[in-house]
Amino acid sequence: MLLLAWHTFRDRWQVFAGAVLTVCLGVALVQSSLLALVAAATAPIPPGLSEEAALALSWAYDGAMTLLSLVLGLASFVAVFIVSSTFGFAVAQRRGELALLRMTGAGRGQVRRLLVGEAILLGFIGSVLGIAVGLPVLRLQVWLLDRFELAPPGFDVPWRPWILVVSIGSGVLIAVLGVLAASWRASRVRPLEALRDSGSASRVMTASRWTIGLVFLCGAAVLFALFPAGSAPQPVWFVQITPFLVSVPLIIGFSALAPLLVPLVGGLFGLVMRGRLGEFTVANLRSDARRSASTAAPIMVLVAFTASIGGTLVTMNEAARQEQSAAVDGDLVVTTADRDPGVSQVDGVTAVSAEAEIMFELRFTVYEDTWYEPRFGLVVDPEAYAQTHAVEVVEGDLADLTGPAVAVSPSEGTEREWRVGDVLPARLDGEDVEVRIAAVLAPTVAGPNFLLSPDLAPPEAGPWQHVVQLDSGADADVAAWRLSEFGEVATVEAWVDRAAAEKERLTRDLMIVLLGLTMLYTVIAIVNAVVIAASGRRREFAAARVTGLTRGQVVRSAVAESQAVVLIGLLLGGLAASASVLGVSIAIRNLIGLNVIEVPWPLLIALAAGTAVVVAVTSAVTAWSATRTPPIRLVGARE
Amino acid sequence: MNHTAPPPPAVRLDGVTRVYGAHGTAVRALDGVDLAFPAGSWTAVMGPSGSGKSTLLHCAAGLERVTSGQVWIGEEEITDASDDHLTRLRRTEVGFAFQAFNLIGALTAEQNVALPLRLAGRKPDRREVHRVLDAVGLAERRRHRPRELSGGQQQRVAIARAMVTRPAVLFADEPTGALDTKAAKDVLALMRSMVDDHGQSTVMVTHDPAAAASADRVVFLKDGRVIDTLDGPSTADVADRLARLEA
Numbered sequence: 030m031l032l033l034a035w036h037t038f039r040d041r042w043q044v045f046a047g048a049v050l051t052v053c054l055g056v057a058l059v060q061s062s063l064l065a066l067v068a069a070a071t072a073p074i075p076p077g078l079s080e081e082a083a084l085a086l087s088w089a090y091d092g093a094m095t096l097l098s099l100v101l102g103l104a105s106f107v108a109v110f111i112v113s114s115t116f117g118f119a120v121a122q123r124r125g126e127l128a129l130l131r132m133t134g135a136g137r138g139q140v141r142r143l144l145v146g147e148a149i150l151l152g153f154i155g156s157v158l159g160i161a162v163g164l165p166v167l168r169l170q171v172w173l174l175d176r177f178e179l180a181p182p183g184f185d186v187p188w189r190p191w192i193l194v195v196s197i198g199s200g201v202l203i204a205v206l207g208v209l210a211a212s213w214r215a216s217r218v219r220p221l222e223a224l225r226d227s228g229s230a231s232r233v234m235t236a237s238r239w240t241i242g243l244v245f246l247c248g249a250a251v252l253f254a255l256f257p258a259g260s261a262p263q264p265v266w267f268v269q270i271t272p273f274l275v276s277v278p279l280i281i282g283f284s285a286l287a288p289l290l291v292p293l294v295g296g297l298f299g300l301v302m303r304g305r306l307g308e309f310t311v312a313n314l315r316s317d318a319r320r321s322a323s324t325a326a327p328i329m330v331l332v333a334f335t336a337s338i339g340g341t342l343v344t345m346n347e348a349a350r351q352e353q354s355a356a357v358d359g360d361l362v363v364t365t366a367d368r369d370p371g372v373s374q375v376d377g378v379t380a381v382s383a384e385a386e387i388m389f390e391l392r393f394t395v396y397e398d399t400w401y402e403p404r405f406g407l408v409v410d411p412e413a414y415a416q417t418h419a420v421e422v423v424e425g426d427l428a429d430l431t432g433p434a435v436a437v438s439p440s441e442g443t444e445r446e447w448r449v450g451d452v453l454p455a456r457l458d459g460e461d462v463e464v465r466i467a468a469v470l471a472p473t474v475a476g477p478n479f480l481l482s483p484d485l486a487p488p489e490a491g492p493w494q495h496v497v498q499l500d501s502g503a504d505a506d507v508a509a510w511r512l513s514e515f516g517e518v519a520t521v522e523a524w525v526d527r528a529a530a531e532k533e534r535l536t537r538d539l540m541i542v543l544l545g546l547t548m549l550y551t552v553i554a555i556v557n558a559v560v561i562a563a564s565g566r567r568r569e570f571a572a573a574r575v576t577g578l579t580r581g582q583v584v585r586s587a588v589a590e591s592q593a594v595v596l597i598g599l600l601l602g603g604l605a606a607s608a609s610v611l612g613v614s615i616a617i618r619n620l621i622g623l624n625v626i627e628v629p630w631p632l633l634i635a636l637a638a639g640t641a642v643v644v645a646v647t648s649a650v651t652a653w654s655a656t657r658t659p660p661i662r663l664v665g666a667r668e
Numbered sequence: 669m670n671h672t673a674p675p676p677p678a679v680r681l682d683g684v685t686r687v688y689g690a691h692g693t694a695v696r697a698l699d700g701v702d703l704a705f706p707a708g709s710w711t712a713v714m715g716p717s718g719s720g721k722s723t724l725l726h727c728a729a730g731l732e733r734v735t736s737g738q739v740w741i742g743e744e745e746i747t748d749a750s751d752d753h754l755t756r757l758r759r760t761e762v763g764f765a766f767q768a769f770n771l772i773g774a775l776t777a778e779q780n781v782a783l784p785l786r787l788a789g790r791k792p793d794r795r796e797v798h799r800v801l802d803a804v805g806l807a808e809r810r811r812h813r814p815r816e817l818s819g820g821q822q823q824r825v826a827i828a829r830a831m832v833t834r835p836a837v838l839f840a841d842e843p844t845g846a847l848d849t850k851a852a853k854d855v856l857a858l859m860r861s862m863v864d865d866h867g868q869s870t871v872m873v874t875h876d877p878a879a880a881a882s883a884d885r886v887v888f889l890k891d892g893r894v895i896d897t898l899d900g901p902s903t904a905d906v907a908d909r910l911a912r913l914e915a
Binding site for chain 2: 126129130131132133134135136137139219220221223224
């Protein structure tokens with residue numbers, strides 16, 4: 030059987046090359062992310078560093094680890110999705126050939142073994158290539174992390190021999206998993222189908238497609254209702270992973286149900302595209318709903334992830350900006366090195382709140398294990414802070430924020446169980462201290478999550494931000510001019526916007542590192558799917574030309590059809606992403622009571638236009654080359 | 669032909685009916701067909717388009733299930749045979765040749781011919797494969813791929829592939845349909861010699877009177893029923909009956 034697999038492989042190399050390419054790049058990407066993650070997790074802290082520097086370094090590695098886990102998770106999901114969709118598609122394209130084997134005496138088991146044998150072969154070739162391609166991919170990934178300062182400088186990712194086994198094993202495994210369902214379906218092919226001209230006239234919406242589609246849609250709905258839309262406020266980090274929670278099951282469900290959407294979009298296109306060519310295009314689109322849906326699948330993944338992760342991040346940023354601008358009740362912000370340079374003495378100033386951000390560590394003990402986790406807090410004077418900020422105290426009293434005390438905004442995870450009066454073991458400025466919780470504040474997206482008593486401020490704390498409230502009659506420009514002798518002065522709006530802009534930059538960097546390579550992979554998968562789809566259409570194109578279409582008309586029709594497929598991908602991907610962003614919006618409202626929803630339109634429009642162009646060009650080129658042979662030689666021929 | 673007791677027919681259909689579609693739009697492609705295809709001889713099935721001749725072939729070969737009635741190949745009933753049973757049957761008892769030659773493009777002539785043996789889990793005997801290819805006159809071209817062969821040659825490879833397992837019955841559906849006159853003649857002569865020299869039971873569907881005239885017997889079908897048979901036909905007889913049938 031493996032011999033036959035080898036021969037079919039040699040003969041249909043275009044389709045198989047596409048399958049190998051998806052495995053190769055998928056393995057390269059997963060391998061690179063895995064190596065980087067392992068390197069971040071096991072990175073040694075060089076001896077001789079000061080305690081503070083060592084702490085900052087290990088903290089930076091922790092951050093890189095979190096990011097790389099997401100990168101790895103995303104890359105693995107996308108690789109499995111793309112490979113299985115490509116392999117399933119390639120099998121579906123070969124129904125006629127498989128029916129012929131059945132006619133010649135192949136049993137169901139033999140067809141399955143043939144396809145699995147092929148998958149092992151392709152998976153193996155793809156993995157070996159992927160191991161090699163993974164090296165430059167890793168260099169690029171590390172360069173990106175370094176370039177955006179998302180990993181400590183000098184972050185080094187060593188090659189590890191065991192990755193060979195992991196890469197080949199996982200490459201072969203995902204290839205085999207990819208054909209398993211398809212091979213089961215293919216083994217049910219009836220020998221008689223070999224005699225029908227269009228072997229692909231089989232039913233597209235199989236029971237398994239319905240089941241997978243509906244189960245995953247229901248799963249997504251349940252997760253959506255339980256978590257982002259549930260009544261309990263979710264921690265901020267959890268809100269941020271909504272795309273993985275909601276969009277991923279939706280992507281799987283939609284890709285199973287996508288053939289249902291094909292006639293709908295076909296009808297829509299029919300309204301726009303009139304005339305003979307339009308009719309022909311729409312008919313082609315609908316006649317092979319599976320082909321259309323399979324080509325749309327990688328487009329959907331690209332759009333769904335970019336839009337849902339991008340939309341989530343910008344929505345959270347916007348929520349933080351709005352929250353902060355509503356919370357600060359002041360006019361100007363002065364930044365100084367000293368804690369009390371005498372800002373309150375300036376004419377027209379009615380209130381000043383001096384604030385400085387400091388890092389401290391919380392000590393956690395579980396059984397015998399003790400470890401420290403860094404946290405950021407704002408050292409404030411409770412009275413002045415309350416005067417210049419809208420503070421919502423849930424429990425306790427902010428005025429108690431004296432001595433070794435903190436006020437907590439339960440936004441992340443562990444803090445949520447804390448109560449007023451609890452004592453937290455902590456480390457500040459290298460010394461162990463016990464801090465008392467003086468007040469529990471309302472949750473926040475923008476931060477700060479901890480307010481620290483002024484007595485906890487280490488001597489070297491700073492720079493200090495002084496939020497200044499002016500007398501209602503005072504001239505802000507004059508006051509700003511007077512305050513500028515202490516330090517840099519900004520209006521509160523400008524200050525909030527600057528913080529938001531800084532966050533936006535960070536968001537952009539994160540998205541490039543998180544999505545960049547994986548989305549590049551989906552773009553290649555899109556091109557690949559278009560090529561595979563066209564490979565089985567030479568006879569169909571030839572028949573159209575014999576019927577009277579010119580070569581140009583055939584190519585134009587193929588391009589128009591490809592745009593309908595892009596539209597399907599955009600619609601489904603957009604839907605999967607909308608659910609995520611909507612979930613995030615609801616979760617934010619539950620958390621801080623703000624109604625915020627932001628869509629990164631420029632990014633999405635560029636993405637949609639880019640995809641449309643890539644698909645149009647690919648399908649024009651493939652249709653042009655598929656019509657190179659004079660049609661009459663293909664219409665009668667059959668291999 | 670001289671034999672004492674008549675051997676069982678190669679294929680037998682008892683009251684076979686095949687209905688396509690549901691109630692309102694049901695089409696009776698076969699309507700109570702009783703037929704026995706004698707062993708060691710060549711029967712042609714003719715009829716106008718839509719008469720059910722292809723359906724008859726598919727049902728007789730176990731490629732399609734019958735709605736009612738019974739189908740026998742040799743002494744085995746295959747009416748409700750399982751897929752495994754039918755697969756085994758395709759490996760040993762029946763061979764197929766179709767209008768579209770249905771060779772596997774990736775494999776050479778030799779490999780195509782050896783395929784049924786491989787699928788049956790037997791190690792193909794090279795000499796046996798060569799002998800069969802030689803019998804169809806293609807020993808020289810055994811290393812060629814289908815696309816490097818002419819239509820007539822491809823059909824002869826397909827017949828060689830059908831014959832390599834020494835099937836009890838050869839089913840052929842318009843085997844000359846896609847061939848020019850000369851190639852068609854060669855293929856018919858080949859099939860004739862297999863019947864005469866090896867007693868190959870053959871069932872062939874065709875609409876070409878010249879092809880049908882090569883057979884020992886012609887069965888005429890119309891609207892899913894057998895309406896006539898003709899023994900030792902000539903091309904003129906067949907054409908004449910067919911013309912009357914279609915009138």
